[in-house]
Amino acid sequence: MSTTAIQSVPLGRRLKRFMADRPLIPLIILLVILVVILQILRPGIVNERWIANTIKFAIPLAILAGCQTMTMLTGGIDLSVGTVATMSAFIMATQVVNQDPAVAFLLAMMPAVLIGLVNGIGVGVFRVHPLIMTLGTSLIGTGCLQVYQRTVIASGAKIPDFLAWLGTGLTYGVPNALLLFVPLAALIVFTLSRTGFGRLLYAVGDNEHATRLSGVRYWQVISALYVISSVLAGITGLLYIGLIKAPSLSLAEPLVLPSVAAAVIGGTSIFGGRGGYTGTIIGALILTVLTTLLTILQMPEGARRILFGLIVLFVTAAYLRIVEER
Amino acid sequence: MTSTPLLDASGVAKNYGAVAALRNASLSVLPGEVHALMGANGAGKSTLVKILTGAVPASAGRILIRGEARDVRSPAAARRAGLLPVYQEPSLIPDLDVLSNLRLTGTPVEPFRAWVRELGIPDLDIRDTARDIPLAVLRVLDLARALAVEPDVLLLDEMTAALPANLAEKVLEVVRRQGDSGRAVIFISHRFVEISALCDRATVLRDGETVGVVDIVPGVEEKIVELMLGARIVKTHVAARGANQAAATAASRPRLGVRNLRFGTKLNDVSFDLADGEVAGVVALEGQGQDELFAALAGSIRPSAGAIEVDGQPVKFTHPIDAIRAGLAYVPGDRAEALAMQRSVRENIALPFSAALRNWGPINMRRERAKVVSAIERLRIDTRAQGEVQRLSGGNQQKVTIARWIAADARTILCFDPTRGIDVGTKQEIYKLLRELAGNGKSVLFYTSELEEVQRVCDRVIVIFGGRVVDIFPVEEADEPALMRAAYGLPRGAKADIGILADPHSSSPETSDSPGTTP
Ligand SMILES: Nc1ncnc2c1ncn2[C@@H]1O[C@H](COP(=O)(O)OP(=O)(O)O)[C@@H](O)[C@H]1O
Numbered sequence: 001m002s003t004t005a006i007q008s009v010p011l012g013r014r015l016k017r018f019m020a021d022r023p024l025i026p027l028i029i030l031l032v033i034l035v036v037i038l039q040i041l042r043p044g045i046v047n048e049r050w051i052a053n054t055i056k057f058a059i060p061l062a063i064l065a066g067c068q069t070m071t072m073l074t075g076g077i078d079l080s081v082g083t084v085a086t087m088s089a090f091i092m093a094t095q096v097v098n099q100d101p102a103v104a105f106l107l108a109m110m111p112a113v114l115i116g117l118v119n120g121i122g123v124g125v126f127r128v129h130p131l132i133m134t135l136g137t138s139l140i141g142t143g144c145l146q147v148y149q150r151t152v153i154a155s156g157a158k159i160p161d162f163l164a165w166l167g168t169g170l171t172y173g174v175p176n177a178l179l180l181f182v183p184l185a186a187l188i189v190f191t192l193s194r195t196g197f198g199r200l201l202y203a204v205g206d207n208e209h210a211t212r213l214s215g216v217r218y219w220q221v222i223s224a225l226y227v228i229s230s231v232l233a234g235i236t237g238l239l240y241i242g243l244i245k246a247p248s249l250s251l252a253e254p255l256v257l258p259s260v261a262a263a264v265i266g267g268t269s270i271f272g273g274r275g276g277y278t279g280t281i282i283g284a285l286i287l288t289v290l291t292t293l294l295t296i297l298q299m300p301e302g303a304r305r306i307l308f309g310l311i312v313l314f315v316t317a318a319y320l321r322i323v324e325e326r
Numbered sequence: 327m328t329s330t331p332l333l334d335a336s337g338v339a340k341n342y343g344a345v346a347a348l349r350n351a352s353l354s355v356l357p358g359e360v361h362a363l364m365g366a367n368g369a370g371k372s373t374l375v376k377i378l379t380g381a382v383p384a385s386a387g388r389i390l391i392r393g394e395a396r397d398v399r400s401p402a403a404a405r406r407a408g409l410l411p412v413y414q415e416p417s418l419i420p421d422l423d424v425l426s427n428l429r430l431t432g433t434p435v436e437p438f439r440a441w442v443r444e445l446g447i448p449d450l451d452i453r454d455t456a457r458d459i460p461l462a463v464l465r466v467l468d469l470a471r472a473l474a475v476e477p478d479v480l481l482l483d484e485m486t487a488a489l490p491a492n493l494a495e496k497v498l499e500v501v502r503r504q505g506d507s508g509r510a511v512i513f514i515s516h517r518f519v520e521i522s523a524l525c526d527r528a529t530v531l532r533d534g535e536t537v538g539v540v541d542i543v544p545g546v547e548e549k550i551v552e553l554m555l556g557a558r559i560v561k562t563h564v565a566a567r568g569a570n571q572a573a574a575t576a577a578s579r580p581r582l583g584v585r586n587l588r589f590g591t592k593l594n595d596v597s598f599d600l601a602d603g604e605v606a607g608v609v610a611l612e613g614q615g616q617d618e619l620f621a622a623l624a625g626s627i628r629p630s631a632g633a634i635e636v637d638g639q640p641v642k643f644t645h646p647i648d649a650i651r652a653g654l655a656y657v658p659g660d661r662a663e664a665l666a667m668q669r670s671v672r673e674n675i676a677l678p679f680s681a682a683l684r685n686w687g688p689i690n691m692r693r694e695r696a697k698v699v700s701a702i703e704r705l706r707i708d709t710r711a712q713g714e715v716q717r718l719s720g721g722n723q724q725k726v727t728i729a730r731w732i733a734a735d736a737r738t739i740l741c742f743d744p745t746r747g748i749d750v751g752t753k754q755e756i757y758k759l760l761r762e763l764a765g766n767g768k769s770v771l772f773y774t775s776e777l778e779e780v781q782r783v784c785d786r787v788i789v790i791f792g793g794r795v796v797d798i799f800p801v802e803e804a805d806e807p808a809l810m811r812a813a814y815g816l817p818r819g820a821k822a823d824i825g826i827l828a829d830p831h832s833s834s835p836e837t838s839d840s841p842g843t844t845p
Pocket residue numbers: 342345346347348365366367368369370371372373374711716717718719720721
């Protein structure tokens with residue numbers, strides 16, 4: 001006669017609940033599994049140098065993914081980070097030829113602030129959808145950069161020593177980039193969990209109307225958010241040019257979609273209100289290791305991308321299943 | 327009573343993580359019966375309805391439909407078995423118009439329209455987007471949608487809670503007729519007037535367990551309350567009102583003055599004062615401009631004419647923050663409007679602290695904690711599921727919306743129907759809290775759709791009809807019949823018979839076809 005009778009809690013469910021309470025654990029496990037697979041495929045590849053290298057490449061991705069995490073918490077997204085990073089890198093490399101590095105830095109950060117402000121006002125005041133808004137400014141930015149390139153074509157470009165040191169250098173085997181990244185990551189984590197602004201990001205993404213009734217001015221939060229996101233992207237650009245050392249007009253563009261993927265894999269909901277930066281950092285590491293893995297498989301580029309996409313989809317779906325309680 | 331029950335559930339349990347929403351619930355409903363399901367907030371009524379209609383899976387239990395074991399795994403399966411719910415929260419998809427919502431569930435349109443008219447909404451445009459429809463009407467549409475497919479068992483979860491008296495009456499009439507035609511209705515409500523007018527039997531839940539099934543006979547209320555609350559004591563009458571004196575001394579300069587306020591066609595000329603230390607009630611039928619009045623005072627909309635004065639100074643609100651700065655805090659009727667559902671109790675209570683730009687920096691966690699904890703204790707919020715507000719029961723969610731402004735120490739609280747769909751115990755707590763606030767010199771403007779609350783809480787009642795203040799009563803004269811008449815725009819003193827709710831003191835209503843008491 002019994003229709004629905006479930007007795008004791010089986011192990012699988014208990015495990016699931018454990019993971020749901022600590023969403024970082026499945027991510028860390030996945031990361032370790034990937035590293036182990038790599039080691040099996042290429043015994044000896046996982047050494048100190050490889051780790052340092054992986055971290056160096058994961059950092060720019062992780063910072064951009066931080067931009068996505070913060071904007072996604074409010075239910076938004078920032079697709080202009082690639083363009084902004086490219087612009088600041090390109091301007092830095094070309095201006096530093098004739099200018100004082102400090103001046104070059106300020107010039108390099110100007111488009112970042114400007115684009116961030118335009119994004120923020122577009123999304124926060126005029127209520128343009130963030131996807132469209134940031135895609136638009138991204139295209140405009142790319143256009144401007146092309147125009148700019150013609151004006152400086154004669155002067156050439158150079159990578160400031162400091163950026164090269166920061167981007168590629170090691171101190172006692174530890175990447176110098178961590179000097180920038182560790183404080184930055186700590187700041188983002190702190191902002192999200194322990195500051196009024198961080199609280200508002202979550203709350204706005206969860207229920208904008210409720211925040212309004214509590215006295216929050218949406219446009220202020222959103223404008224500040226997109227400016228911060230853009231400035232972070234600008235800084236990433238400078239770091240990235242130090243790492244790649246070849247200024248081009250599409251320097252950081254390939255990082256944009258992975259940065260979104262890293263945030264999603266890290267457990268941040270694109271619908272807003274849920275997520276955090278620690279997960280995102282691990283997400284960025286996972287994607288970086290995955291890229292290495294696919295590279296050493298020596299597949300053609302196309303197949304590699306297909307596989308990359310499939311794995312990202314699979315991981316995200318599996319992760320959501322584990323973490324979300326039904 | 328030998329006929330097989332239409333629906334017979336027993337041993338139903340449901341766990342949400344560590345929270346046991348239901349432990350051992352049973353419910354048996356006979357054909358032709360209107361069966362009340364009662365219990366304090368968090369007792370598990372909504373959860374039981376969701377399980378019976380396949381919206382959530384049970385952890386354990388046995389469900390028989392017409393004597394046969396049926397595995398109701400989805401709302402669609404429940405529908406095929408003849409079980410149709412109206413859940414506590416509106417279920418139309420906000421972005422679709424009504425017609426598309428109907429298509430989505432395969433509901434026949436003509437019967438739906440007929441029911442909507444029958445339920446007292448003559449002018450519904452089914453092309454309207456659900457988002458733009460007021461909450462009370464949405465509830466009625468949910469009901470009409472269920473009725474349109476002629477269910478054998480209709481499950482109504484606090485159907486009348488959000489309804490003004492005129493719409494609630496229609497619902498009661500329709501429910502009664504369902505019973506008369508041999509179908510069954512499971513009726514969740516906290517209003518004894520409705521239960522006694524309508525129901526044959528009641529099943530009482532406490533802490534997820536069925537603690538009794540009683541026949542509805544005159545005087546059974548006491549027994550039900552006893553069952554619902556177990557050992558806890560209820561009948562604490564609201565502390566005697568000592569605020570009248572305070573109000574009298576402060577009357578020279580009112581805390582809040584509303585002068586000839588207008589907004590579009592909804593609000594035509596509303597004027598009144600609110601003194602420090604006073605609870606002023608607002609009574610109105612659905613859509614008489616009370617929503618707009620509260621929205622204007624909360625800074626959500628800008629009135630088209632008239633003035634608002636705070637402490638004698640004229641103010642203009644362009645954003646809720648302006649009202650909050652003036653010390654006016656708004657608690658909306660719909661909890662979902664005020665809460666970030668995925669965030670914790672603490673973050674929800676502390677939300678106003680971070681609102682202003684200058685408070686965006688690091689949070690003083692210890693000070694915040696102290697404030698939040700003291701508000702939680704003052705309102706006695708059940709914090710077992712505090713990680714996400716959406717896991718709290720409705721009554722506790724409502725408390726969070728109020729706690730926020732207690733923590734922020736607002737001077738004037740604008741409460742819009744704060745006790746809607748809340749159990750007797752929590753209601754008492756809220757009444758007491760409002761009186762306490764007034765005792766501390768704060769002022770409260772209190773809209774309620776339950777007339778009996780007026781005499782428990784208010785010092786004065788402002789009655790609004792057609793966007794105008796039609797009467798202001800001292801509380802001594804504000805008995806339910808008088809308020810009801812005023813709310814319908816009838817002059818004070820005139821006698822008119824206005825349906826079953828007009829006379830709440832008789833345990834069986836005058837209406838002739840009432841099932842009243844069970845044999
Ligand atoms: N999705 C959920 N997750 C966790 N707990 C829940 C969830 N839904 C309900 N509960 C808990 O189950 C209990 C019963 O809730 P509910 O059925 O809504 O009560 P009622 O309708 O009688 O007020 C409450 O303690 C509530 O906090």
